[in-house]
Amino acid sequence: xxxxxxxxxxxxxxxxxxxxxxxxxxxxxxxxxxxxxxxxxxxxxxxxxxxxxxxxxxxxxxxxxxxxxxxxxxxxxxxxxxxxxxxxxxxxxxxxxxxxxxxxxxxxxxxxxxxxxxxxxxxxxxxxxxxxxxxxxxxxxxxxxxxxxxxxxxxxxxxxxxxxxxxxxxxxxxxxxxxxxxxxxxxxxxxxxxxxxxxxx
Numbered sequence: 121x122x123x124x125x126x127x128x129x130x131x132x133x134x135x136x137x138x139x140x141x142x143x144x145x146x147x148x149x150x151x152x153x154x155x156x157x158x159x160x161x162x163x164x165x166x167x168x169x170x171x172x173x174x175x176x177x178x179x180x181x182x183x184x185x186x187x188x189x190x191x192x193x194x195x196x197x198x199x200x201x202x203x204x205x206x207x208x209x210x211x212x213x214x215x216x217x218x219x220x221x222x223x224x225x226x227x228x229x230x231x232x233x234x235x236x237x238x239x240x241x242x243x244x245x246x247x248x249x250x251x252x253x254x255x256x257x258x259x260x261x262x263x264x265x266x267x268x269x270x271x272x273x274x275x276x277x278x279x280x281x282x283x284x285x286x287x288x289x290x291x292x293x294x295x296x297x298x299x300x301x302x303x304x305x306x307x308x309x310x311x312x313x314x315x316x317x318x319x320x321x
Contacts, residue, residue, distance in 0.1 A: 131210025133247045136170035139163075151214070161217050165224045169248035177255050184224040186252070187261055192226045193253060194265035197243045198274050198305055202236035204228055206245030235297075239304035243312055256318060263313045270310065276303040 137143045141159035148162060161183075168179045180186060196204055205213040205228070214227040243266070244250050244259075253262050272278070276299045283295035 131205075133210055134166050134169045134205075135248055136167040137163075148215075161222060161224075162215070165215075169252065172251060176251060177257070180252055182223070184252075185218070185221075186258055189226050189249065190253065190258055190261040191265045192228060193245075193249070194262055194269055195274075196228050196231075197245070198266060198269055198302075198309060199231065199234040200237035200239070200241065200301065200305055201228070201231050201234050203230065203233035206247045206249055207237065208233070210247065235301045235305075239301055240308045243309060259316075260318055263316065263318070266309050267313060270306045274302060275306055276300070 132147045134148075137147070141157075141163060144159050144163060144166065148166070150157070150159070150162075165183045168176070168183050171179055193206070196207065202208045203212060205211060212228060212230040214229055216225045216227060217223070218225055244253050244262075252258055279299060279302055283298060286295055287293050
């Protein structure tokens with residue numbers, strides 16, 4: 121059980137920690153099918169993220185849904201989450217091994233620290249997943265997802281009705297400040313993407 125405070129949360133990057141599953145066990149706890157105690161798929165995935173360059177690019181495609189991870193991190197970075205894997209802490213991430221193709225998916229959790237990072241904070245965080253994002257083909261995907269989210273939902277026009285809706289469920293809370301953050305963060309993201317000029321191979 122985790123003490124509420126101080127909890128001294130300690131995390132580790134998704135990385136090669138060797139061949140002993142016991143070293144992975146309490147850093148990356150299996151939540152379902154624990155009876156199987158099968159760490160092999162995760163260990164393979166984690167070891168892959170310790171690679172770099174073209175080796176990383178080639179090895180990640182069979183073990184993770186790269187497009188899904190880029191979409192997830194596009195949303196996490198736009199929302200300015202300050203307590204998430206790569207942005208503040210090595211935790212608050214669930215991973216799911218999709219049975220159909222044995223690829224790892226990402227599900228960020230505990231995003232209550234949204235809109236806390238600077239509106240002009242870097243779009244790409246740190247840790248090993250950032251090496252995957254920064255591979256040129258993946259960076260194009262990542263930026264494409266950011267632009268799509270801004271054009272569809274992550275903008276002050278689309279979001280305008282939601283602060284008033286949600287404060288009905290949270291007496292005393294005022295969420296209107298999030299609208300200016302959303303606009304500023306979106307504008308900053310578009311400026312970074314425009315300056316990157318990576319549309320041409």
